Amino acid sequence: MDWSDNAEQAAFRAKVRGVIENDLPERYQDGEGDWERDRKNENPVARDAAKQWTEALAKQGWVAPHWPKEYGGAGLSPMEQFIFKQEMAISGAPPVGGQGVSQLGPTLIVHGSPEQKAEHLPKILSGEVDWRQGYSEPGAGSDLASLQTRAIRDGDEYVINGQKIWTSLAHHADWLYVLTRTDPDAPKHRGISFLLMDKLTPGITIRPLIDMSGRHHFNETFFEDVRVPVSNRVGEENRGWYVGMTLLDFERSNITGAVSARRTLDALTSYMKTDEGKAKSPGAEANRTALADRYIETEVMFNFSFRIISMQDRGLIPNHEASVSKLFASEMSQRIANTGTKVFGLYSYIHDKDDERAAMESKLTSNYLTSVSATIAAGTSEIQRNIIATRGLGLPRG
Numbered sequence: 507m508d509w510s511d512n513a514e515q516a517a518f519r520a521k522v523r524g525v526i527e528n529d530l531p532e533r534y535q536d537g538e539g540d541w542e543r544d545r546k547n548e549n550p551v552a553r554d555a556a557k558q559w560t561e562a563l564a565k566q567g568w569v570a571p572h573w574p575k576e577y578g579g580a581g582l583s584p585m586e587q588f589i590f591k592q593e594m595a596i597s598g599a600p601p602v603g604g605q606g607v608s609q610l611g612p613t614l615i616v617h618g619s620p621e622q623k624a625e626h627l628p629k630i631l632s633g634e635v636d637w638r639q640g641y642s643e644p645g646a647g648s649d650l651a652s653l654q655t656r657a658i659r660d661g662d663e664y665v666i667n668g669q670k671i672w673t674s675l676a677h678h679a680d681w682l683y684v685l686t687r688t689d690p691d692a693p694k695h696r697g698i699s700f701l702l703m704d705k706l707t708p709g710i711t712i713r714p715l716i717d718m719s720g721r722h723h724f725n726e727t728f729f730e731d732v733r734v735p736v737s738n739r740v741g742e743e744n745r746g747w748y749v750g751m752t753l754l755d756f757e758r759s760n761i762t763g764a765v766s767a768r769r770t771l772d773a774l775t776s777y778m779k780t781d782e783g784k785a786k787s788p789g790a791e792a793n794r795t796a797l798a799d800r801y802i803e804t805e806v807m808f809n810f811s812f813r814i815i816s817m818q819d820r821g822l823i824p825n826h827e828a829s830v831s832k833l834f835a836s837e838m839s840q841r842i843a844n845t846g847t848k849v850f851g852l853y854s855y856i857h858d859k860d861d862e863r864a865a866m867e868s869k870l871t872s873n874y875l876t877s878v879s880a881t882i883a884a885g886t887s888e889i890q891r892n893i894i895a896t897r898g899l900g901l902p903r904g
C-alpha cells in the first residue's frame with residue numbers, strides 16, 4: 507500500500523504547513539492549546555491567541571474545513587480534510603470553532619431554516635458564538651432516545667423543564683443545542699424536538715461537575731420554566747431525533763487521535779533517555795517491552811485511520827470501521843497512560859505538574875485519569891463492540 511501524497515496532495519500539505527509555521531500564535535506552539543478555554547480567558551494573551559488563530563484560519567477559509575463553500579466552509583474533500591487535520595495534529599495547533607463547527611453548523615446546513623442559517627453560521631465561523639451539546643440526561647446516555655427533558659408548546663414559545671448531564675464545557679459556551687421531548691405519548695424516537703437556546707435565557711442553570719482528575723470539564727444543566735421561541739426549533743416538531751443525528755459527510759479517520767498518541771509516546775521515549783528520565787525510570791526490561799507494544803499499537807492506529815480515509819476517498823461511507831477505530835484509539839490511549847505510570851513508578855503519584863519531582867510534568871498521570879472517559883464519550887466501548895458485532899460481523903442482536 508502506498509500512502510505517499512500525490513503532487514496535488516503534497517502541494518496542499520505544504521500550504522497547510524506554511525500557514526501553521528507563519529501564523530500559529532506562540533501560546534499554541536507547545537501543543538497544549540485550547541481554543542475554547544482561551545476564547546473568553548481573563549488573560550489577554552490567551553484571548554488574543556484564540557482570536558489571532560481564528561482569524562488566520564478564517565483567512566484561508568479553514569475554520570470549517572468540511573462545510574460547503576456556500577456557507578463559508580472550505581469545502582475540502584475528505585482527503586484534504588485528512589491532510590489538514592494531520593498537519594494540525596502534528597504541530598499541536600488547536601482546531602477552532604468547537605462543536606459549532608463540528609456538529610451544530612453541519613446540522614443547520616441540512617435542517618436549519620434560512621433565518622437560522624443566516625443568524626448562526628457566520629457567528630460560528632468568526633468564533634463569536636461557541637456552542638455545546640445538551641443531549642445526555644441522568645437516565646439517558648447510550649439509550650439517548652429515552653430522554654425526558656420536557657418542552658411544552660405555549661403559543662409561540664416552548665416551556666422547558668428537565669435536566670441534562672455531562673454537558674462538556676457548557677461553562678465556556680454561549681448557546682446550547684438541546685434535545686427535548688415534545689410528545690411523551692409517541693414512540694420514543696418520534697416525540698423529540700431539537701431546540702437552540704441562548705445560555706443566558708432565564709431558567710437555565712449550569713453547575714460544575716469536577717472529574718476525578720480535578721478538572722472542570724463537565725456540567726449539569728438544569729431547565730426550569732425556560733421559554734424558547736418556536737422559531738428556535740430546528741426541523742419539524744417531533745422529528746428532532748433525526749435532526750440530532752445528522753452530520754455532514756466529513757472525515758472520520760481520527761487521525762488526530764493517532765498523531766497525538768504517537769506524540770505522547772515519542773515524548774515519553776525521549777524523556778526516558780535524558781538523565782532525569784533515566785533516574786526516574788530505571789529502564790526495566792518490562793518497560794522497554796511495554797513501550798515497544800505501545801509503539802506497534804500506534805502504528806496499527808495509523809493504519810486504521812488510513813483505511814477509513816481511503817474508503818472515504820473512494821466514496822464509501824465507513825460504518826463499523828469507524829467503530830473499530832474509535833474503540834482501538836480510546837483503549838490505546840488508556841494503555842499508553844497506564845504504561846507511562848508504570849514506567850515512572852512512584853513518581854507517577856505526583857499530580858502537581860509544577861512539583862520538581864514530577865516526571866514529564868505529570869502528563870502521564872494526568873492522562874491516566876482523564877483517559878478513563880475516552881471509552882465512554884461518543885459511544886461507550888460496549889456500544890462500539892455491539893456495532894462491530896452486528897454490522898461488521900453480521901452477528902444477531904443479543
Ligand SMILES: Cc1cc2nc3c(=O)[nH]c(=O)nc-3n(C[C@H](O)[C@H](O)[C@H](O)COP(=O)(O)OP(=O)(O)OC[C@H]3O[C@@H](n4cnc5c(N)ncnc54)[C@H](O)[C@@H]3O)c2cc1C
Pocket residue numbers: 638639640641642643644645646647648649671672673674675879880882883884885886887888889892
Ligand atoms: C468525556 C465525555 C464528554 C461528554 N460530553 C457530553 C456532552 O457534551 N453532551 C452530552 O449530551 N453528553 C456528553 N457525554 C455523555 C456521553 O454521551 C454518555 O456518557 C454516553 O453516551 C454513555 O451514557 P451513560 O454515561 O448514560 O452510560 P450508560 O448508557 O448508562 O451506560 C452504562 C454502562 O452500560 C453499558 N451499556 C449501556 N447500554 C448497553 C448496551 N445496549 N449493550 C451493552 N452495554 C451497554 C455502557 O457501555 C456502560 O458501560 C460525555 C461523556 C464523556 C465521558
